Amino acid sequence: MAENKKVIVPIGPYHPLLEEPEYFQLYCDGEEVVDVEWIAGYNHRGIEKLSESKHWEQVTFLVERICGICSTSHPIAYCNAVEDLSGIEIPERAKYIRNVIGELERLHSHLLWVGLAGHFLGYNTVFMWAWKYREPILDMFEMITGNRNHYAMLRIGGVRRDIEDEDIPVLKKTLSEVKDKIKMLTEAVLDDPVLGARLKGVGVLKKQDIKNYGAVGPIARASGVDIDVRKDDPYAAYNLVEWKVITTENGDVFDKAVVRLLESFESIKIIEQSLDAIYHKKGEIWKEVRNIPEGEGIGHHEAPRGEVFHYVRSDGNTTSPVRHKIRAPSYVNIPTFKASCIGQTISDVCIILAGVDPCYCCTERVAVYDKDKKKKVYSFDQLVKKSIEKTERIKKEIGKEGKLWKKLL
Secondary structure, eight states, rough: OGGGOEEEEEEOOOOOSSSOOOOEEEEEEEEEEEEEEEOSSSOOHHHHHHHTSSSSSHHHHHHTTTSSSTTTHHHHHHHHHHHHHHOOOOOOHHHHHHHHHHHHHHHHHHHHHHHHHHHHHHHHHHHHHHHHHHHHHHHHHHHSOSSSSSSOETTEESSOOOOOGGGGHHHHHHHHHHHHHHHHHHHHHHHHHHHHHHHHHSSSSOOHHHHOOOOOOTTHHHOOOOHHHHHHSSOOOGGSSSSOOOOOSOOHHHHHHHHHHHHHHHHHHHHHHHHHHHHTOOOOOOOOOOOOOOOEEEEEEETTTEEEEEEEEEOSSSSSOSSSEEOHHHHGGGGGGGHTTTSBBBBHHHHHHHTTTTOHHOOOOOOOOOOTEEEESSSHHHHHHHHHHHHHHHHHHHHHHHHHHHHHO
16 A cells, blocks of 8 residues: 555544543554554653652552552552562451452442443443442442542551441442342343444454463453463462453453453452451451561552552662552553554444553653663653743743733733
8 A cells, every 4th residue: 555545543642532641643544444553651640750759658559549440459569569578478357358449449440441331332321320330339449448439448568447347248238239230231231232243353352462462451361361360370368269260262342341241240259258258257457567678579460451560679778669660451451452453444443442441541651762872861850850940931921921911901
């Protein structure tokens, strides 16, 4: 195809599909997508660098704010990393409570995704159902933690709050009701011939594509790749309860929905067993940690979108990490668009993008880099200085405009 036949179709940085600013540039031949370019850098808050100026305990709250939907996934992975560094074994009760919080988050995230997917397809009944059934899950979070989001439950060595015995029957009753609703929603979605016609065979990722890109989470399992950190490298109390990894074989957007819906039932099983394990069995929920020794630690967690990974390093002298590296699942999942979007039509690309359930605030990071000289152009301190200078310049320009308006009035 001649180069001049290519038409560029932009998606973003602001688009109804995107909850956060991001930019995808589609190169099209007619209606067919022949290439995709992902341009990042619109949303960066410097979490890793901020971590180096916070106390080890403060970092738990900092990483909780990386993502609103996965607001307990990052703290779990971070605490796992620090506990790995310190050689800490947390109390068994705390392990079960981490199970509960982690799986409630998976439930609310998957239902949120199913609702949004329905909305993107113009199927707003699914959107309203899924979000209605998600509400009791957020109510359970509020009962346990006091918050519907950003739960502040994790701490190095365990958890901050216990689950009271009198709350457990209420939680289990609510879970049973939610299970019935999710079953009805699942049957309605999976048996709908219109959804099947719209989603089957769209945005297929083959098993080899998953391995080539190192993709994780539901999009890997939808392509038949049996990968799940909770099974492969157990933590918390995942090896103390019965559950199974959900996989399908087709790798299309429909199977991505199937995996997420069926995983919801496994999450309910894990929560119910964890609540049973701590009912009428008192125990410690936290092991005191006084000092973080010198060394390195790694921790991960199977977040709703896949494995989230944290690396921390301590010099043994300061009260902060000297290095904190974070890799969210979207970092490896987003590039799979190269395999799933090319050859598809423009009308399918948006739902293929949504099928990955990308989280851009988890993924974004910025470095000003000269690719020809292969070196950084600005250091962190220089970037901060330039940002302050630009802010001051804008303030002065706004001040001048303000004075001009006063004269005109």
